[in-house]
Amino acid sequence: xxxxxxxxxxxxxxxxxxxxxxxxxxxxxxxxxxxxxxxxxxxxxxxxxxxxxxxxxxxxxxxxxxxxxxxxxxxxxxxxxxxxxxxxxxxxxxxxxxxxxxxxxxxxxxxxxxxxxxxxxxxxxxxxxxxxxxxxxxxxxxxxxxxxxxxxxxxxxxxxxxxxxxxxxxxxxxxxxxxxxxxxxxxxxxxxxxxxxxxxxxxxxxxxxxxxxxxxxxxxxxxxxxxxxxxxxxxxxxxxxxxxxxxxxxxxxxxxxxxxxxxxxxxxxxxxxxxxxxxxxxxxxxxxxxxxxxxxxxxxxxxxxxxxxxxxxxxxxxxxxxxxxxxxxxxxxxxxxxxxxxxxxxxxxxxxxxxxxxxxxxxxxxxxxxxx
Numbered sequence: 001x002x003x004x005x006x007x008x009x010x011x012x013x014x015x016x017x018x019x020x021x022x023x024x025x026x027x028x029x030x031x032x033x034x035x036x037x038x039x040x041x042x043x044x045x046x047x048x049x050x051x052x053x054x055x056x057x058x059x060x061x062x063x064x065x066x067x068x069x070x071x072x073x074x075x076x077x078x079x080x081x082x083x084x085x086x087x088x089x090x091x092x093x094x095x096x097x098x099x100x101x102x103x104x105x106x107x108x109x110x111x112x113x114x115x116x117x118x119x120x121x122x123x124x125x126x127x128x129x130x131x132x133x134x135x136x137x138x139x140x141x142x143x144x145x146x147x148x149x150x151x152x153x154x155x156x157x158x159x160x161x162x163x164x165x166x167x168x169x170x171x172x173x174x175x176x177x178x179x180x181x182x183x184x185x186x187x188x189x190x191x192x193x194x195x196x197x198x199x200x201x202x203x204x205x206x207x208x209x210x211x212x213x214x215x216x217x218x219x220x221x222x223x224x225x226x227x228x229x230x231x232x233x234x235x236x237x238x239x240x241x242x243x244x245x246x247x248x249x250x251x252x253x254x255x256x257x258x259x260x261x262x263x264x265x266x267x268x269x270x271x272x273x274x275x276x277x278x279x280x281x282x283x284x285x286x287x288x289x290x291x292x293x294x295x296x297x298x299x300x301x302x303x304x305x306x307x308x309x310x311x312x313x314x315x316x317x318x319x320x321x322x323x324x325x326x327x328x329x330x331x332x333x334x335x336x337x338x339x340x341x342x343x344x345x346x347x348x349x350x351x352x353x354x355x356x357x358x359x360x361x362x363x364x365x366x367x368x369x370x371x372x
Contacts, residue, residue, distance in 0.1 A: 007255055008130025009188055011145045016104040021150030022051055022077045023157075023199050027206050030077075037076055039069060047077060049205035055161040082154050093169030098158070102127060102151065106144045108183050110155035112162070114170055118214075119163060120177040123155045125193050126184025131220050132255045133243075135287060135320065135328040138183045147184070149195030155182075156200065156208065177214040181239070186217050187225035193217065197234055212236050218283065220256045221265035230275045239281040239316070240269045244291045245300035253291065266303060273312040282315045286331035286339065297339045301346025315343055315350040 022030060030044035043065065050062050057078040059070035085099040085107070094114040101107055106127035113120045129136070130143035156175055163173040178200055180186040186193045199207045200215055218239040219226060226238065242265070244250035250257040257265075269280045282304070286292050304313050317340065319330040331339070336352065343350040 005132035005140065005142060005255075007132055007259075008143045011126075011143060015145035018081050018103050018148050018151060019079045020077075021079060021081060021148070021154075022047055023150035023153040024148060024195065026198075027202075033077060034073070037072065039073065043069075043073065045205060047073060051078065051157070052199075052206070052208055053204045055157055055164055081148070081151050082158070084158075096159075096162075096168065098155075100155070102147070104145070108147065108151075108155075110159065110182055112159045112168065112175075114163075114168055114173070118176045119159075119168075119173055120179060121156050121159045121175050122179050122182050123152055123196075124182035124184055125152055125180055125186045125189050125196075129184050130188060131185045133220065133253060135253065135285065135326070137323040143184075146189040146192060149192045149199065152192060152196035153199045160208065175208070175210065177216070178210060179216040179218065179239070181216070181218050185220055185222070187219040187222040187229075190225050190228070194229075194232060194234075197236060201234060201236075213278075216281065220254050221260050221268075222256065223260045223264055223268045226265075226268040226272055230272045235276050235278050237278055237281060238269060238272045238276075239283050240265060241283045241285075242266075242300075243283070243285050243287075245296055245303055249291060249296075253287075262303070266307060270307040270312060273308075279311060280313050282313055283318060284315060285318045285320045286336055287320050288329050288331045288335070290328070292331040292335045292339055294335075294338055294342055297342035298346065301343050301348045304348055305346060309347060311349065313348065315348055316353055317350065318353045 025033060027044070030048060031041040034044040034047070035041050046064055050056050054061070057074060059074040062070050065073065082100040082102065085101050088097045089095065096112045098110050099107060100110065108124040108127050110124060111122040113122065124147065126146050127144035128141045129138040131139050133139035156178060160175045162168055163175060166172045180193060197215055197217065200210045201207060201212045203209045212235045216237040216239050217229065218241055220241045229238065241254065242250070243253045245262060247257060247261050250262055273280045300315070317336065319336065320328060322329045340350050340352065
């Protein structure tokens, strides 16, 4: 039950970088970029309005811009970054998974999930992942490179555009929630991820105007980055992928635990909740006969309760979506129910995630792995 892959925190030195895009830049940086092209600075707001509000990158639709400058501005500030390889749909068209090719040929995935009360986009932040978790398809693929802020944002803009145009079952709509639970470890690509969070939450036309409370940033437990996120002043939800309450098992399931142990990670999560007043989500993949024992539920409840009983934490149990050929599989339903019962008896708010997309290789990394 061990992994031979090393932990990788930095992308390869020769990783190719995508060109600069409007979504990489703050409002002031956009004005400077437009001015550098010999255009009045207010063109930056017009471009931002087209991209973030009207959800278009087509110069022909930008009729408020002089015809002579549209193509130049779009070519320089809205270069194509993602090429759609294919879409796969299930759940009667309300779940759509997209496989993207980046400019260097790397493959990443995003998923749009429409519910009755919200629409969530699950986005990737890296091509591959360096965290080497043995039960994760992406973790076993290794890290190819970090994604840019704009490459992350483009995944959501594409989903928002499809919703606005009524291309998703259920009629026209908008993205209300974003989760960084696609490919990659968001905290290992911190600068680009925070840039994307700001583009998502900045009011229109500077950004997409999505509530920070609707954005979830996940991590396997990079403690310094959790502490840094707490100081950003953006009240996003922190999701900690714990998967085991004891160091002996977590050392193997989540190799980063060899650097920051369970108690250190939980202390950082509690500190995030205390500072931001935002409830932390503990993600826990239920793996049959590995981490689903009743005593582990009791231990998890004990550790969480010991740090505070003011509702600072919620446990989100995830039935494992097994990858092809993997020895890892989802817990027996009876064991899952007992796990839930024990957590709730211990005073811990607990739910089981509504798993979507199993018939379209819903576990992140499966579609990319199958396409190589």
